[in-house]
Amino acid sequence: MGDARLTVVVITHNRCGELDRTLSSLERLPERPPVVVVDNGSSDGTCELVATRHPDVTLIAAGTNLGAVGRNVGVRRAHTAYVAFCDDDTWYDPGALSRAADLLDAHPTLAVVTGSILVEPSGTLDAICEEMASSPLQRPPGLPGHPLLSFLAGVSVVRRSAFLAAGGFSERLWLGGEEELLACDLVRAGWHLAYVPEVVAHHQASALRDAHLRRRHGIRNTLWFTWLRRPPASALRRTGRLLVRLPRDRVSVQGVLDALRGVPWVVRERHAVPPEIEQGYRLLEESQLSGRSRRYVS
Template sequence: MRYTVVVITKDRRHSLLATLARTRELADRPPVIVVDNASRDGTADAVAEQFPEFRLIRSPRNLGAVGRNVAADHVRTPYIAFCDDDTWWEPDAPSRAAGLLDAHPRLAVVTGRILVEPGGREDPIVPELRHSPVPGPPWLPGPALGSFLAGASMVRADAFREAGGFSPRLWLGGEEELLGADLMALGWQLCFADDVVVHHEPSRLREPHLRRRHGIRNTLWFTWLRRPLPAAVRRTAGLLRTLPRDRVTAGALADAAAGLPWVARERRTLPADVEARLRRLETSQRESTARRYVS
């Protein structure tokens, strides 16, 4: 088997069970690991009862994105097909992604085309991925990316571990940007694949204000952890101009400021070639209609 499916979840039993039922339909019958982030709605017990063939990890606390790191420690296949508890892969999509990773040894991440359900319309982020301005080597099988979407991506397990996985500092919300940059700094490539299809039916059980707060905070932390000073100032100023002026933003800025001591200690700017790639993304990030910090 070339890949393992990894799902993290928290208090979304209904969505998760639907996702796992669809995962059973994958043509390859891959191993599946579910990390339950201390759900209180009976999620873990329901998984154990209805999907005994899947590996269930019960975390005593909510690990956020780090739950994926925990699962990766148990993965014995070359690749990891991540999905969220409200996303799922089309039956042949993981095989397509794994084929791309097989064929391109320096490719670390394949992000698929996301269709929003019900209705199957393309997610607004897809055109930005398809027309990514990030330069990449000619051998890439799709547009080069500067980051990725964990709920719709397959990653090379060795590359994921080499880069350290998801940062426990960032927890959840835009956590992919830091990992994507660190992968590129290690010489890995990320790409979009139009024929790798992932479906997303957004759960109604969401915490949009908390997610926005973490997204703003994590964007600022990443910027000051990895970007050179002029780029960090430029992106911070641009972000501050566009953020809603409300309590969520105020809380996010306070959180970001509270983290400045550790950000300063752990700051490590990216290699010049990686920084050049990220600089090419600044216009699309500024003009994006799919990346607005609203809730």
């Protein structure tokens, strides 16, 4: 009969072939979830493909590239308690979505379940999963998996009400490390986030991406989050440590300059986290800086 608790929201931009593969995979899931595709202004026939090959999918043609904000549009269209995010180059194992929904049912303070990622075509575990599994954060009693202070949107299932109450993804951040700010605001509101390895997803990274632009935005958004939510001393320390690690190239300079141009907005919107949340960020800093998953290269 399928699982009526979830909707899958997919954002896409000019990856017609990969989206076709992902939608075909979603259609084979035993959960038979309704799927909402938000097309971020594709010019490669994406809308036509969805309409002809996947007629049961709800298609929203944004008309422009909204980046991660396209997920907000999809969540507003969904009418289920939970929403599974999926990128056009990711997909879920059979049963993974129901497993995540079961956990969200069982734990009313849990807002996000992030799954493990098998990198295709090799099927190896993504390095970021090792980092999440070794989280030094204290696990709240009774909650599943490993506690997080951020998440990976393309392989995560969220509680729709919590997502909407927190405002969704920031239009200003657009795309590239956009999860950190939303995750922080969820935690500040009393929600929990967890990495649950038993919820399995797959990622076959698309070659159709501007790696330099993604890195540029990632640098900018990391700095913006640091300045928006970390206390002054921590923000200064993390900024310095990040700048030391960045490659000395044009993309890094552009990312830092982009961040500096947003300082007036940061000053207006700054709202530092309380000490108990800041303690968690400080615990995570070492593993983030030394981990294999954050190299800032493109």
